[in-house]
Amino acid sequence: MSTKDTSQEYFKKVEGAEQPEKMPDQEDVFNEHKEEIRNQIDQESERAETLGNNRLERAAALGVSPEKMDALRRQYAVDERLGDNADAIHALKEETKARINEIPDDTNFEPSPESNENTPEQARENIRESFAEKRGDILKDVLTRDVVSNGANLIPFAGGGKMLVETIAGKEAHGTKLSGKSRIIHGTIGAGSLALDFTGIGIVGKGALIVGRSVGLLEKIGAKLAQKGSQKSARIFARTSRFLTDHPELTRKAEEYAEERARYILKKMNQYKKGSRGEAGNLAVEV
């Protein structure tokens, strides 16, 4: 099924539909960042507290008698020193988390004169960009490995990359020209399906998968390609992302359409994983 076949009907359906779910405000973004830092502190502390344990295990396996090992432990006071060290790591963790917790959740941040990075909109954009950057790295690898080729859409993962290439080229592999809405829809589904492949099926139901992300994804891919010296490809990606940016309302609808299609495809994938192979054949066509 071509994306063009169902898109017109979908656009009619979403006309007048409610706007996408409201994005988090400044306090939500701040609290999310605080939680992220606290989690990192837990992980780093745990890593430090277990550092060198494998070396100790290897030493214990050297075959020195238990009596002599005990004597060495006492002589070097190793248990006490490691215990004190672990206590210090734990205290540092708690002290740092307490410092973070002291910052009020509803802190009112003044905009920096040099940058508007702290505005809620910019903070939201940073989150989107962070998402897009991670996926962009992976997508860049896919594209530069020449996975995209005839028949690649038999695999949902590669199918997304193939669709992006077709979007950039302005025509489908078999020569059908893509323009206007069709091109935008093609690109958003391609970007979205790739993002989905790497986000994981488990995220379904936890909010928007594609809405608001396709432009950022394409921009990041372009930047990465430029870094690698693929200037021509980078320019094409930049033009495509500008194309989407210049048509925000259409892009939003396309993303919503892509989201609906992606969720449908994921549902089929789940069925396929459960053993209904007949559904998989449809996937390739529908992606």
Next chain:
Amino acid sequence: MDYKSLLDPIFQDYLQKLDVLATERNKIISEFIGAVEAQKIQDIRDILGIPSK
């Protein structure tokens, strides 16, 4: 000032202090392992009848 400028210095300070503690832990373990290995070598020398240097 933005929200990152409040949190990131605290986190960086934590990482620096943690690095000192991790280095200390490594040093304690290395000293002990060195002693265990030296003891193992001595045990082998004793078995083989090789006098200590």
